[in-house]
Amino acid sequence: MSSNTTSSASGHEEKAYPVFPWFGIDIGGTLVKLVYFEPLDLTADEIRSEGEILMNIRRYLTSNRAYGEDGVRDDELELSNIELGGRRGTLHFIRFPTSKMMNFIDMCVMRNLHTLTFQIFATGGGAYKFEKDIVDKLQISWCKCDELDTLMKGLCYISKLNSKECFYYEEPQNDANPNKHPFVFDIKHPFLLVNIGSGISILHVESESSYRRITGTSIGGGTFLGLCCLLTGCSSYDEAIQLASEGDSNKVDKLVKDIYGGDYERFGLPGHIVASSFGHMNSLEKREQASKADLARATLVTVLNNIGSISMMCAQTENVDRVLFSGSFLRINEVSMRILAYAMDYWSRGKIKAIFLEHEGYFSAVGCLRQFIMDTNNDDTDLTNSTQK
Ligand SMILES: Nc1ncnc2c1ncn2[C@@H]1O[C@H](COP(=O)(O)OP(=O)(O)O)[C@@H](O)[C@H]1O
Numbered sequence: 587m588s589s590n591t592t593s594s595a596s597g598h599e600e601k602a603y604p605v606f607p608w609f610g611i612d613i614g615g616t617l618v619k620l621v622y623f624e625p626l627d628l629t630a631d632e633i634r635s636e637g638e639i640l641m642n643i644r645r646y647l648t649s650n651r652a653y654g655e656d657g658v659r660d661d662e663l664e665l666s667n668i669e670l671g672g673r674r675g676t677l678h679f680i681r682f683p684t685s686k687m688m689n690f691i692d693m694c695v696m697r698n699l700h701t702l703t704f705q706i707f708a709t710g711g712g713a714y715k716f717e718k719d720i721v722d723k724l725q726i727s728w729c730k731c732d733e734l735d736t737l738m739k740g741l742c743y744i745s746k747l748n749s750k751e752c753f754y755y756e757e758p759q760n761d762a763n764p765n766k767h768p769f770v771f772d773i774k775h776p777f778l779l780v781n782i783g784s785g786i787s788i789l790h791v792e793s794e795s796s797y798r799r800i801t802g803t804s805i806g807g808g809t810f811l812g813l814c815c816l817l818t819g820c821s822s823y824d825e826a827i828q829l830a831s832e833g834d835s836n837k838v839d840k841l842v843k844d845i846y847g848g849d850y851e852r853f854g855l856p857g858h859i860v861a862s863s864f865g866h867m868n869s870l871e872k873r874e875q876a877s878k879a880d881l882a883r884a885t886l887v888t889v890l891n892n893i894g895s896i897s898m899m900c901a902q903t904e905n906v907d908r909v910l911f912s913g914s915f916l917r918i919n920e921v922s923m924r925i926l927a928y929a930m931d932y933w934s935r936g937k938i939k940a941i942f943l944e945h946e947g948y949f950s951a952v953g954c955l956r957q958f959i960m961d962t963n964n965d966d967t968d969l970t971n972s973t974q975k
């Protein structure tokens with residue numbers, strides 16, 4: 587594996603660092619998540635030997651927030667002045683649609699990345715699907731990692747680095763102030779991790795190094811977006827979420843009280859809960875009354891009810907009291923987090939807590955970067971040494 591060495595002022599050779607650039611990439615079913623470590627402690631020697639191509643890439647990535655029509659740098663998520671693999675710098679979070687992966691490869695060739703020798707650790711289904719195109723066109727060393735292993739690695743790393751990473755809602759139903767608080771997360775106790783990507787994987791996590799995938803469901807973030815596009819004619823996730831936040835799902839769903847006239851007391855089903863998702867939509871009159879926003883909201887609530895009940899069953903079976911939700915489905919999606927938080931609290935009678943994460947969908951990409959540092963630096967110690975200043 588390739589690595590650089592730096593020299594101290596006394597001329598002694600110091601620790602070897604992996605060759606820059608340092609990336610981690612997760613090529614998912616919907617989105618590519620790219621994390622880039624920008625070194626801020628480059629020595630004069632390193633700047634001299636960096637070369638024009640690398641310098642241009644560094645400047646291009648860090649000075650823009652949008653790349654072409656589809657690439658976005660989530661600058662509000664950036665982690666600055668962190669230590670990684672013995673170096674100090676900033677971690678940048680970039681995403682673009684997986685459907686544009688081939689354009690991304692062509693852009694890398696245009697920017698002459700194929701003339702450099704470096705290594706990238708990659709995960710997600712696309713690490714396999716696009717491997718041949720990437721290796722043929724870019725001629726980089728492409729190291730594939732498992733997406734759930736890297737999800738765990740990234741989660742452990744970021745939650746230690748950032749004390750505000752995990753949070754919960756104390757009053758999820760309070761529209762004026764749902765009371766969002768940081769959650770002090772202790773990874774040593776077992777918990778459930780529900781990753782809501784295109785589809786959903788549910789993991790039982792015992793510790794940093796020990797987890798198992800309990801189950802999954804195909805009704806995930808991709809289902810919400812796909813059905814929303816079909817039902818409302820919207821064409822982006824941001825638009826779908828905006829619509830959903832304005833709608834009323836009760837115009838679309840049939841509630842217990844629509845059937846019972848009130849609660850179904852014998853089995854503890856309150857009148858306000860959904861008895862039948864989209865159950866009103868067999869009526870022409872109700873269809874005419876439902877707006878696009880109502881349909882978007884009902885789609886969201888349908889997907890969330892399914893996620894909530896599967897997560898709850900898994901948490902009870904596994905006997906855990908914390909459920910962490912990750913995945914880009916929760917991006918700009920406070921409405922869903924609050925619905926999930928309320929549902930978990932209500933159905934568990936306050937026993938099970940829903941916890942959310944600021945870097946939602948980026949953990950597997952971060953896990954790749956971690957793995958890259960550990961493998962090329964032979965270093966597995968800086969998980970505990972890393973700090974954000
Ligand atoms: N800009 C976006 N474009 C498309 N989907 C998005 C976007 N932002 C958030 N999402 C939501 O995130 C889901 C993908 O989540 P992610 O964790 O990235 O999964 P994957 O790894 O399968 O791509 C989508 O199905 C959609 O619900």
Ligand SMILES: CC(C)(COP(=O)(O)O)[C@@H](O)C(=O)NCCC(=O)O
Nearest residue numbers: 614615783784785786787802803804
């Ligand atoms: C196949 C996947 C792991 C891919 O991950 P994703 O790109 O959706 O994040 C995920 O979509 C999944 O677990 N789907 C559910 C499959 C099932 O258990 O039914």
